[in-house]
Amino acid sequence: MNLQEQTVGQLARDIPGATALFHKLKLDFCCGGNKPLAEAAAKRGLDIAELVGALEGLNPDPMDHQQTGQLDNPELIEHILTRYHDVHRQQLPELIRLAQRVERVHGGHPACPAGLGAHLEHMQQELEDHMAKEEQILFPMIARGMAGMATAPVMVMRQDHDDHGDALDTVLALTGELTLPDGACNTWRALYAGLETIRQDLMEHIHLENNVLFHRIDGRLGGMRND
Template identity: 60%
Template sequence: MSMIQQSLGQLARSIPGATQVFHEFDLDFCCGGKKSLGEAAAQRSLDAGQIEARLIALAQHAPQEIDWGQASPAELIDHILARYHEVHRQQLPELIRLALKVEQVHADSPDCPTGVADHLRTMQQELESHMQKEEQVLFPILARGHGAMAAMPITVMRMEHDDHGVALERLLALTNDLTLPRAACNTWRALYLGIRTFKEDLMAHIHLENNILFEDAAAAAVHPRN
């Protein structure tokens, strides 16, 4: 099967660095991970062959990275908790602080990203609630290898991931796709750089859960090892 026929989620899972290529072309590999590369490219009027060539080059010269598809559920969960859950808890309060300052100082500017602080607060509340449900309910089930018992909570978490994806789209709309005005101050630049990092982290976070952790749990439920 050519890469163009493979899903974005599978490509992101199997080729180190593929997610950065998808960011460059604005392809949703986390919530939209089930679409094939060909379908996703066509929807955005992109040349799928050009993207495939980038991915082939990556696959041929890929640096050694941890293959989370080969990790145990417990190992992957530990990574998600440390690399994403705790990082989001550090990122969002600082982004909210920066957004409040920008909105206050530049309120008279037509480019002012009015409403970003409030939207980030809403995202913080929804993401914290989501992460707590994973930490307290779903992850302990999966870490013990009981994926067959997790179908319902996984369905709920996938739906909430879709909601996070919609919230990210709203965040980008409020910031004009993170486009800085020519005279942007350092605080404004720091805000948009931080939002870009948060967006990329959240998409990578959702990818690991949707396309690896949850898919492996579903596969284990269908083909139990014992």
């Protein structure tokens, strides 16, 4: 199968450095990872030949790939907990504080991301509930080798991931694709920089679960949605 026919999620999983390229081009490799590369590129208006050439030219540090996709299940779970679950719990409270401050101070500015603070609070609650279910139910099942019993919870978690992807889309919509207005204050700049960081982190987080850990359970790539 050539690269154009492989799904974005499969390429993100199998080609070291592909996730950074997909981030740059805003190709969804986590929730939308079940689309063939050619279809995903067409949806974004990207030249498929140039995209394939960029993928074929990647030469990243192979150790980074080994430290994620090639870990066994307990090691991968520990990596996810430390690198993503713990980090998200640090990121969101500060982003909520920054968003609320920007809305208070700059509420009259046409580019003010009105409603962002409330959206991030909802996102925090949804993500916390999701991570708790993984930590208390699903991950222990997988670590103990109970793949058959884990199939149904994995499906639920994949659906949650689609919701997280929608939440990220809403962040981009509220912020004009994280576009800062001229003369933006330092708080506004820190907010949008932090949002870009959590966007990348959450996409990488979902990718590792959907396309690596969960793929080992149900053989699927990407999320549940087909849009």
